[in-house]
Amino acid sequence: xxxxxxxxxxxxxxxxxxxxxxxxxxxxxxxxxxxxxxxxxxxxxxxxxxxxxxxxxxxxxxxxxxxxxxxxxxxxxxxx
Amino acid sequence: xxxxxxxxxxxxxxxxxxxxxxxxxxxxxxxxxxxxxxxxxxxxxxxxxxxxxxxxxxxxxxxxxxxxxxxxxxxxxxxxxxxxxxxxxxxxxxxxxxxxxxxxxxxxxxxxxxxxxxxxxxxxxxxxxxxxxxxxxxxxxxxxxxxxxxxxxxxxxxxxxxxxxxxxxxxxxxxxxxxxxxxxxxxxxxxxxxxxxxxxxxxxxxxxxxxxxxxxxxxxxxxxxxxxxxxxx
Numbered sequence: 001x002x003x004x005x006x007x008x009x010x011x012x013x014x015x016x017x018x019x020x021x022x023x024x025x026x027x028x029x030x031x032x033x034x035x036x037x038x039x040x041x042x043x044x045x046x047x048x049x050x051x052x053x054x055x056x057x058x059x060x061x062x063x064x065x066x067x068x069x070x071x072x073x074x075x076x077x078x079x080x
Numbered sequence: 081x082x083x084x085x086x087x088x089x090x091x092x093x094x095x096x097x098x099x100x101x102x103x104x105x106x107x108x109x110x111x112x113x114x115x116x117x118x119x120x121x122x123x124x125x126x127x128x129x130x131x132x133x134x135x136x137x138x139x140x141x142x143x144x145x146x147x148x149x150x151x152x153x154x155x156x157x158x159x160x161x162x163x164x165x166x167x168x169x170x171x172x173x174x175x176x177x178x179x180x181x182x183x184x185x186x187x188x189x190x191x192x193x194x195x196x197x198x199x200x201x202x203x204x205x206x207x208x209x210x211x212x213x214x215x216x217x218x219x220x221x222x223x224x225x226x227x228x229x230x231x232x233x234x235x236x237x238x239x240x241x242x243x244x245x246x247x248x249x250x251x252x253x254x255x256x257x258x259x260x261x262x263x264x265x266x267x268x269x270x271x272x273x274x275x276x277x278x279x280x281x282x283x284x285x286x287x288x289x290x291x292x293x294x295x296x297x298x299x300x301x302x303x304x305x306x307x308x309x310x311x312x313x
Contacts (some may be wrong), residue, residue, distance in 0.1 A: 013232075014259065016192045064149075067142055067178070069185045070232060 001045045002078040003057055007066045008038030023077055050080045085112040086305035089126040091156070092173075093118045093136035093147045098169065098282060102132040105282040111169055111302045116214075118150040127305040128165040129156055131275030132170025133225075133280055143186060144174030146204055151180060158312055163208055165308070166274040170226055173266075173276030182276045183241060184233040189226070190259025195227040196282070198290060200252040200281060201265050208268065210275040211248055213296040217254045220293035222279035224257050229278040231260040231267070238262055244270050261287055 009015040015036050022035035043060075047053045057075045066073040088111045092099045103113035118136075123129065135151070136147035153175075160166045160181055168176040176182040189195060198221050203214040214220070233241060238261060241247055249266035256263050258278070260305050266277030281294030 005140050014187070014190060016190055020192050034170075064141070064145060067145070067185055069234070070187060 001050070001053055003043045003045055003053060004076045005041040005043065005057060005061060006038060006067050006074045006076070007041065007061075007071050008073075009036055010072050013070050015018070035046055038071075048076050053057055053077050085110060085304075086128065086309050087112045087114055087126040087300060088130060088305060089114050089116045089123050089217065090130045090132055091116050091118060091152055092132075093134065093175075094131050094172075095133035095136045095138055096171070096172075098133035098280065102130050102282040103278075104131070105285045105294070105298055106302065107284070108285060109299050109302050110303045111143060111298075111305065116152060118147070121154045121155060122154070123155045123159055126228065127308045128167065128301055129151060129159055131156070131168040131175055132282070133170030133172060136175060139171075140196050141229070142174075142178065142192075143171060144176075144178040147171075147175045157181065160269075163271070163273050165301060165304055167210065167298075168274070168276035169280055169282065170224075170229070170278055173278060174228070176276045180265060183237055183246070183248075183275050184231055184264075184267065185231045186226075186228050186278070187193050187230040187259075188228045189230055189257070191292055194222070194225070194227040195229075195257040197257070198223045198253050198284075199257050199265075201249050201279060202252060203248065204250060206247050206274070208248060208272055208275070210266075210268070210300050212298070212299055212300040212303055213237050218251070218296075220296065221283045221291040222281055222297075223290075224279050225283075226258070226278055229260070230258040231264040231266075231278070235272060241267060246270065246272075248275065249279070276291035
């Protein structure tokens, strides 16, 4: 089973990477008022049960994939 | 009786690169540094542990995020829980934050640039095992070299750190190299036995290096370690 975890900087948290990307896009002539840069983690799960998988993904996010002080995350399980 | 040369463990993660500098600095200041590989499950008989700078596990995901699961970190956690002295420098600071042993988190520098230069710091407290050799309010010059060293804590956590006197070192107002909130350069846990800082005291232990102020931090740690061996014996 495939799942994706989208990790992004929480609103209000300074995102220097997003700012650099935004300013580069503006230099290229694009009209950008804001850019934020997150991280996409693609996972192949051995667990076939979507419910259990989601609980497991939550734990993965809390223990490793995101730092809750500065990042939020969204989990998407394929076929759910 | 106190031990003249207290044993201090310096942890080596894959990607650590200041481990030998830290060991050399500790030895030159009167400690007996013992390099400990990250795969070890136990610490040797030491009175302090140093987590050195570097790029543990390639800084993948977030700096320090993977290193905190290294086998040796369980032993470091137990050592700290028993009141043992733990010092984290730069990447070591990041590891301690990710491990939840220190509050807050280190973010990418506000400038997005890697900074490598001497920075002026102000000592906030001297009644600690990490700053006892400093004068109250003393200014120190110690180099930083990092890309992700901007300390961050939300307003509530920051207030808590201030109230408990956990912020031991701050960058001077006009010399904050990374956008750290409240100019925080180094913090302790609430109990005060774990300290993390972004500047590298091990790179400032001799006037030939441009500054010997780092010796005040490492020397304080060694003094405290020595006292502890006296208590234990």
